[in-house]
Amino acid sequence: MSRQIAIAGMGWLGLPLAHRLKLMGYTVKGSVTSQEKADQLQKNDWKVFPIMISEGGVSGNVEEFFDDVRDIIIMIPPGLRRNSGADYVLKMSHLLSEIEASSIENIVFVSSTSVYGDAQGTVTEKDLPKPETEAGRQLLQVEQLFFTSNCNTSIVRFGGLFGGSRQPARYLAGRENLSNGNAPVNLIHRDDCISVLVKILNQRAFGHIFNAVHPNHPSKSSYYVQKAKELGLEPPTFTKGESASSFKQVDSVHLKEYLDFSFSNEL
Numbered sequence: 001m002s003r004q005i006a007i008a009g010m011g012w013l014g015l016p017l018a019h020r021l022k023l024m025g026y027t028v029k030g031s032v033t034s035q036e037k038a039d040q041l042q043k044n045d046w047k048v049f050p051i052m053i054s055e056g057g058v059s060g061n062v063e064e065f066f067d068d069v070r071d072i073i074i075m076i077p078p079g080l081r082r083n084s085g086a087d088y089v090l091k092m093s094h095l096l097s098e099i100e101a102s103s104i105e106n107i108v109f110v111s112s113t114s115v116y117g118d119a120q121g122t123v124t125e126k127d128l129p130k131p132e133t134e135a136g137r138q139l140l141q142v143e144q145l146f147f148t149s150n151c152n153t154s155i156v157r158f159g160g161l162f163g164g165s166r167q168p169a170r171y172l173a174g175r176e177n178l179s180n181g182n183a184p185v186n187l188i189h190r191d192d193c194i195s196v197l198v199k200i201l202n203q204r205a206f207g208h209i210f211n212a213v214h215p216n217h218p219s220k221s222s223y224y225v226q227k228a229k230e231l232g233l234e235p236p237t238f239t240k241g242e243s244a245s246s247f248k249q250v251d252s253v254h255l256k257e258y259l260d261f262s263f264s265n266e267l
Helices: 014-023 035-042 062-066 088-100 134-147 190-202 220-230 254-259
Strands: 004-008 027-032 047-050 052-054 057-059 071-074 106-112 121-123 152-158 160-162 187-189 209-212 248-250
Touching (some): 014 027, 035 047, 047 062, 062 088
Parallel strands (some): 160 187
16 A cells, blocks of 8 residues: 655655655655646646745645655755845744644655865764854754654755756866865765665654765865866866865765665766
8 A cells, every 4th residue: 555755845856756756656745836836747647735835834735735644755955045044944943833733753854964064074973063054054953953853853964966967067167266176075866865765764764864975075176077077068177285184074874874775876
């Protein structure tokens, strides 16, 4: 018998995850941020609801979205890169209130390695995050909010995402005198992201924090120059002579310990 699952955020990662779960026998419900997006997905037989989460609360057909759902995966980014001043913590607290009033028992909250500071060195799930950005600070607060809720919650901190048409080297192609060229990359392919989330669900591995980053960490300069060349783009250049004494390398001990997870995609 199929089991209902909700995905809050049916976008670049949420939609292919929904495809994978559907193949596995799950009945998937999804949320998007507009009626237009919902209409497009509904035409392809997805059960999708336009749900808006604001600092004033949650609007949309939340009751039907959560009805008969036991597990939810939340992948709603902070959207704070442009210093919008938005209160992501308040928004997510409204969502959590709705979840705690529903039949949902288990949460997978998708976070980011931005909760770690850029000068923390090599970190694992056992290290205390020291965020330096507003998005990182609010993400960490939301992690704590969900982790201490009435639901069984696992936090997944993804590194930089790539896959499909998304290749970070495209954004850096041709740029000059970029800094931190000796710092390691912290990346993960979308297919591996999906596999991590599926493993958590299948193994009922709730109550944990997972750093989900590929274990290989080439330097930014070597990685992005090589990828630009492979894509036929003008390689970026990095400032020479910089020390690598200040860096962030995100590793995981929990992926192996709790999920016995192995990465399938190369960087």
